[in-house]
Amino acid sequence: MSGKGILEIRWHGRGGQGAKTAAQLLAETAMDEGKYIQAFPEYGPERAGAPIKAFTRISDEPINLHCGVSNPQIVVVIDPTLLDAVDVAEGIPEDGILLVNSDQSPQVLRQKLNFRKGKVYTLDATKVALETVGLPLPNTPMLGALLKAADLVSLNKIEDKLTEKFLKKIGEKKTKGNIESVRRAYNEVQAG
Amino acid sequence: MPDTAKSTIKALTGDQAAAEAMRQINPDVVAAYPITPQTEIVMTYSQFVADGLVDTEMIPVESEHSAMSACVGAAAAGARTMTATSANGLALMWEVVYIAASTRLPIVMPVVNRALSGPINIHCDHSDSMGARDSGWIQIYCENAQEVYESIILAVRIAENPKILLPVMVCQDGFITSHAVEKLSIFEDEQVKDFIGTHKSNFPLLDVENPVTYGPLDLQDYYFEHKRQQSEAMKNAMQVIPEIVEDFAKLSNKTYGFIEEYRMQDAETAILALSSTCGTAKVVVDGLRNKGVKAGLVKLRFFRPFPADNIVSSLSKVKAVAVLDRSESFSNRGGPVFSEVRSALYESENKPLITNYIYGLGGRDINTSEIEAVYNELQETIKRGKADKLVNYLGVRE
Structure with a gap:
């Protein structure tokens, strides 16, 4: 049993890759579009490189649930090396969506993860991040890819949010790079 | 969630919500020591101080024992005083927590609930504040970040009410609430300022024209009477809190019961x-x-x-x-x-x-x-x- 009409997303990354930031950016953008939101990471021992999970909840109604997310409709894997370490498909319903940062095709990943019925999307987000931002930080391109896989918020609103959050912190060039990465990801993500 | 025309929507964690309430309260003194999962409150508030958004004298102490001691001194001096803590930090300030209550100092303290060691654990349970059950503090427990924000504002009025004069802990669940971003509705600064009013201590230590003593030796002759007065203050709180809550409802359109x-x-x-x-x-x-x-x-x-x-x-x-x-x-x-x-x-x-x-x-x-x-x-x-x-x-x- 979960709250009615709440969309739940689980993000898999490694500490330092921005899974928590991505979960929060998406939530805040949805909030700007009038939704109720939650975004929270799962904290274990905090260290760069350790597998971490983050979660986003989005709903038209106030969200009362304060437990963990065990059956997310969408799972986003930001780091491809996690596929051998973590059961990323755990708990996804049959009509769920699995989006993976990978240079492999959705068909190959579907086999590898034994994820038969749901939708699988892949994008080489690390490559996109390197070519646009110049850093191996795949979290923002994965946001763009996610918007193609599921119509959660508008692409323009995500770009506005990135500008609002990043411009002061990382400057115009890198902010533009991030926005470019989101657009490229949106166009290049593969479904299968 | 307050649905007033004047409110602003913000995405905040429970910790940030606490810091935001503190910013609007703008206490005279905050003495605090960071501890997980309360850290973001102290971090965010220190930034507000550094950015000149508040007039607070921020005292970065070397331990929680000193944090509560500095709060006792500041509140006795007549300052509106706040701190925040969690778990082992609350345990370390223990003896001074009792002193704050028995000295009848209206200190407001967000507590981000976390398990007490051992084994060492940074996550939520209520063993820290439940241990302080008999310390003489008022305790409010919050369901979500919105309640954290509103309860801290409410707590100032409760603590400082002359019929109560007791310190207040505003508790939220560590990580579950403190580190989850939620959608909050935030009052205008002026609304909060008007609601809490100006703090006026009846017996400020700094009033040298009317000297008073805080914390003297109090043996068989009067200690019991002072404890009895604390019980009476807690009874008064049962009567007065509904009035304060009713006043708060004008601001928030929400009535918080016990x-x-x-x-x-x-x-x-x-x-x-x-x-x-x-x-x-x-x-x-x-x-x-x-x-x-x-x-x-x-x-x-x-x-x-x-x-x-x-x-x-x-x-x-x-x-x-x-x-x-x-x-x-x-x-x-x-x-x-x-x-x-x-x-x-x-x-x-x-x-x-x-x-x-x-x-x-x-x-x-x-x-x-x-x-x-x-x-x-x-x-x-x-x-x-x-x-x-x-x-x-x-x-x-x-």
């Missing part, structure tokens, strides 16, 4: 719980109601003062109750909330069957199916006519 009843009108079974678990339990209650099961929830907002009459009148309506405790008292007779709720029901003519569940220690997640199982067991309890066990442990490996 307890919140959720779908209790015709309920046959009920859970009584604190803090974030109540939100998850509401979802379970909705689900059960859709199936025709008459389930309800009582959320305990204030643990001090203990609203015994409100609890009795609410729980007397149902046939079976489960009290959920997020801390253990090792009495083998249940957790602290259970003991007090059960005791409050002793004289009641319509006593429900009652059982205790200790759950969520060290941040162990409590999900909807576990809460639903509690409601199912309550229905079995009604059929049997008695609770199977006095104390149960929910979600633990046995």
